[in-house]
Amino acid sequence: MTTPALDRDAGEPGDGRPAILLLSGGLDSTTLLALATRRGWTVHALTFRYGQRHGVEIERARALAAQYGVRRHVIADIDLREFGGSALTSDIAVPKDRSADVMSEGIPVTYVPARNTIFLSFALAFAETTGSQDVFIGVNSLDYSGYPDCRPEYIRAFEGMANLATRAGIEGAARLRVRTPLIDLTKRQIIELGQSLGVDYAMTSSCYDPRPDGAACGHCDACQLRLRGFAQAGTADPAAYAP
């Protein structure tokens, strides 16, 4: 399976080069981890404990980082609850059972202000101290069209800013590349890519509002997108769902 973004962003072999990979423990970033590893990148994984309700994904990220043998896994503590403004980090209710039409309208309350900018900024620091010129992020502009910081034009602007922000920018040496091989894929295509790479999706957690034991709710936007993707791929989601 090839797509323009896959070819452009992950097509070339890593040849052991170091890269930073933002790993949430969800379906997208886990597929990305499998892809980057298969292509020969030496992955340094970065996960955030940012006050999200769905903290179970951090444990999944830890297990996945170990399974894929990443060079180093940093779990950074940042507290975005201080700023509020999102259903994922505050008392705003996570919406359930919304139709695809409603989901695609406007910016969802699960949008966390500036989250990808903050995540990529930490990745930039990690890249600079590990000598990495490449940052992998599993953003997707199709399923998450309402999130401003998942759009290709945002990613390119971040990359441009980053290349002015760091030693590389002033010394004219290495340039940072933000790689988004999943950006043009549907959820179905991401799942099919992951399956071709042998990803064990039972280990991943996508739910915005999981039970304490980690079981997914099955009704939030993330669960619905995921379940629909598996249905379209003609296979069952192996993850645990609350009855």
Add this chain to the structure above:
Amino acid sequence: MTTPALDRDAGEPGDGRPAILLLSGGLDSTTLLALATRRGWTVHALTFRYGQRHGVEIERARALAAQYGVRRHVIADIDLREFGGSALTSDIAVPKDRSADVMSEGIPVTYVPARNTIFLSFALAFAETTGSQDVFIGVNSLDYSGYPDCRPEYIRAFEGMANLATRAGIEGAARLRVRTPLIDLTKRQIIELGQSLGVDYAMTSSCYDPRPDGAACGHCDACQLRLRGFAQAGTADPAAYAP
């Protein structure tokens, strides 16, 4: 006293509008706080505990925020020590008694990778949740010419990226402005500006390597730049220095 940057970035009255201000408790950001307050902005101050050796500045920031009656003061915990790479957050020695010539060569070891990008990213989240369209940061391109993320072209690139990253970017409503009124000023000019605004510089801390009681070392780059600035302004630095 007027300069192009002052006119452009802080000349217009705030008229009570909310703004985010990055407050380190040092000389520059305190002058900035006095300026923004005087111009009528409703300041939300943001300070970081990022694993810096010079943690005393956080206590100074707290006292200054109270003195200037900021609307809200968030002290965000982020651990940049995970990434290393700087004398300010690791065991690399803070350089002492360097001449101005040596200081201006290349990027100093006190540069913290991606620090301003991380700080501004949090400010972006804070701006979004407080309805602020303005972020004040006390960067200075003269004294810190070796820091890539203090340059005007970097600030403009961040601003452009930020306007694609947030609700404002997608809804086309408010645009974010990163205001850097001190960027073209010498240390002497910053001190003179602060004095005209009644800043009590005894409350500020600039030292990279202060004693536990907060007394400045007098020998690191930051102390030397500060002491030279006061000397050029023809006045004594009221801060406490270790004997």
